[in-house]
Amino acid sequence: MDVAILGAGYTGLWTAYYLLRHDPSLRVAIIERRIAGFGASGRNGGWCSSKLNISLDAVAEMYGRDRTQALQRALYDTVDEIGRVCASERIDAGFARVGALFVARFPYQAGMMREYAGMFERFGFGDRQGLLSAEETARRVRVKGALGAWHCPQYAHVQPARLVRGLARVVERLGGRIYEETEVTGIRPGGPGTRPALRTGRGDVRARAIVLAGEAYLTRLRPLHRSVLPAYSLIVLTEPLGAAQWGEIGWQGRECLASFRISIDYLSRTGDGRILFGGRGAPYRFGSAIADAYDRDTRTHEMLRRFARDWFPCLANARFTHAWGGPLGMPRDWMPGVLYDRTTGIASARGYTGHGVSASNLAGRTLADLLGDRRSPLTELPIAGHRSPSWEPEPLRWLGVRHVQRAMARLDEMGEKTGRAPTGATLAERLSRH
Ligand SMILES: Cc1cc2nc3c(=O)[nH]c(=O)nc-3n(C[C@H](O)[C@H](O)[C@H](O)COP(=O)(O)OP(=O)(O)OC[C@H]3O[C@@H](n4cnc5c(N)ncnc54)[C@H](O)[C@@H]3O)c2cc1C
Numbered sequence: 127m128d129v130a131i132l133g134a135g136y137t138g139l140w141t142a143y144y145l146l147r148h149d150p151s152l153r154v155a156i157i158e159r160r161i162a163g164f165g166a167s168g169r170n171g172g173w174c175s176s177k178l179n180i181s182l183d184a185v186a187e188m189y190g191r192d193r194t195q196a197l198q199r200a201l202y203d204t205v206d207e208i209g210r211v212c213a214s215e216r217i218d219a220g221f222a223r224v225g226a227l228f229v230a231r232f233p234y235q236a237g238m239m240r241e242y243a244g245m246f247e248r249f250g251f252g253d254r255q256g257l258l259s260a261e262e263t264a265r266r267v268r269v270k271g272a273l274g275a276w277h278c279p280q281y282a283h284v285q286p287a288r289l290v291r292g293l294a295r296v297v298e299r300l301g302g303r304i305y306e307e308t309e310v311t312g313i314r315p316g317g318p319g320t321r322p323a324l325r326t327g328r329g330d331v332r333a334r335a336i337v338l339a340g341e342a343y344l345t346r347l348r349p350l351h352r353s354v355l356p357a358y359s360l361i362v363l364t365e366p367l368g369a370a371q372w373g374e375i376g377w378q379g380r381e382c383l384a385s386f387r388i389s390i391d392y393l394s395r396t397g398d399g400r401i402l403f404g405g406r407g408a409p410y411r412f413g414s415a416i417a418d419a420y421d422r423d424t425r426t427h428e429m430l431r432r433f434a435r436d437w438f439p440c441l442a443n444a445r446f447t448h449a450w451g452g453p454l455g456m457p458r459d460w461m462p463g464v465l466y467d468r469t470t471g472i473a474s475a476r477g478y479t480g481h482g483v484s485a486s487n488l489a490g491r492t493l494a495d496l497l498g499d500r501r502s503p504l505t506e507l508p509i510a511g512h513r514s515p516s517w518e519p520e521p522l523r524w525l526g527v528r529h530v531q532r533a534m535a536r537l538d539e540m541g542e543k544t545g546r547a548p549t550g551a552t553l554a555e556r557l558s559r560h
Contacts, residue, residue: 127153129497130324130333132310134158135167136482137475138339139293140490141497143211146300148498154302155331157324159309159343163290166341166452170483171361171392171404173382174282175226176205179479180460182249188461189508195249197507202254202280204488208289209282211487217292219284220397226281226382229263231271231437234541235386239276242386254280267377269385269437281382283394284483313338313347316471335466335497338474341482342453345414352516353457354477355527356416358408360423360451362430364444366399374440388541389534390480391433401441403434406480407535408451410527413520421451454480457514464489464509466496473497477514485509 129145131138134156142154158164178185178201186194205223212221230236239257246255256277258266263275294304308326313336316322323330338344342356367375377383383393390406408426411417427449435441457463457477462485466473473496475489492504504510517523 127333130331131156131337133339134162135165136486141493142302144494156304162294167290168287170286176280219289225279228276233545238386322471341455354455356453361404363448463512
């Protein structure tokens with residue numbers, strides 16, 4: 127085997143796709159514990175975002191202004207690239223360049239919104255964004271309490287499961303092999319005269335290089351246990367809404383929609399006329415535990431339904447038909463890393479902190495260049511070779527993460543009650559670097 131990949135989510139599949147596009151003779155195998163798209167890639171909010179979840183200021187602190195601008199430009203291009211591949215490979219993922227609206231629903235959020243727009247302006251991206259007044263926002267979508275919105279046209283929306291399943295089919299068409307229902311139980315680094323390998327119950331898969339593309343689930347492999355934190359993002363979905371409800375809400379442009387809540391919310395208008403409302407309130411579990419049972423958390427799902435009705439009062443009697451969730455990978459410094467160690471033959475890409483729909487494509491292209499020994503503008507980006515610090519050992523990790531989760535929720539509550547920017551908002555913003 128030339129390349130063996132752990133995980134058939136976006137990261138593993140985009141990596142395989144670009145490897146095979148560059149060199150159709152490569153033998154590429156993807157080993158997947160469940161089915162292609164089982165992880166976050168098959169069940170996310172569908173935002174194809176043109177930014178990371180770490181601020182430009184924070185990236186510039188580490189890598190300087192020029193490289194930060196290069197990264198941001200690459201992210202804008204990534205949205206186009208995903209649209210291009212969907213069209214050229216006939217992946218019916220409903221890719222639609224709808225843009226994004228980040229709404230300020232309370233005065234404390236309006237301050238954050240202006241700061242955010244100012245940051246993009248300072249980095250020279252003023253022409254890629256704009257601030258909308260309350261009236262301009264309402265012409266697009268009528269959200270209760272909206273004071274204005276940060277508008278970013280360079281966002282798209284996809285049907286996430288169709289994208290990942292479509293991509294899997296394309297990879298197989300190009301000659302990649304996907305082995306589902308096969309768990310990688312360990313990794314063996316390569317060295318002089320030995321190839322690296324993925325260990326499975328059915329034997330080792332040796333290759334010239336192995337790629338670890340398991341995002342949050344990488345925490346289950348001992349050497350990577352503290353490399354990312356599995357953060358649960360949860361979603362509720364309404365029934366298809368009627369014409370009268372859509373008449374009240376507007377949202378004809380189907381923009382990706384969120385507020386400036388510190389503890390994160392995100393909404394989509396689905397292709398079949400429902401509202402998807404997602405958020406990150408679910409508690410971190412001790413020891414970075416991941417279990418199918420955690421995909422549903424009654425309190426968090428109920429909170430999300432309450433939020434949805436608060437955003438759009440006409441949902442008061444609407445039925446919510448679906449609720450689900452899943453883990454995503456958060457590195458300690460919120461910065462994704464795309465790594466390839468030629469000595470051990472081990473590569474990985476991870477830590478998109480909830481922005482992996484587009485970032486995984488950028489990571490896959492970058493990995494393909496690194497594995498192909500090609501120096502390119504992608505391999506010069508700050509994410510290439512970035513190593514985040516490890517998370518703390520338990521019980522410190524649990525104590526710290528739960529404390530920050532509670533503090534963020536409290537800051538939002540205080541901001542909503544008083545209308546003022548809560549003391550500590552800046553601190554929370556730093557922690558979240560949203
Ligand atoms: C509810 C939710 C909403 C989200 N919304 C958005 C959004 O709107 N926009 C956005 O950009 N991002 C969003 N994200 C994040 C985004 O979905 C992820 O960043 C992205 O899908 C990560 O892709 P991946 O391929 O790296 O990981 P995954 O999709 O998690 O894939 C990893 C794969 O590896 C497999 N695997 C794990 N361990 C093993 C093993 N030992 N052996 C074999 N296989 C293994 C898993 O089964 C899985 O299929 C969301 C995430 C969630 C959970």
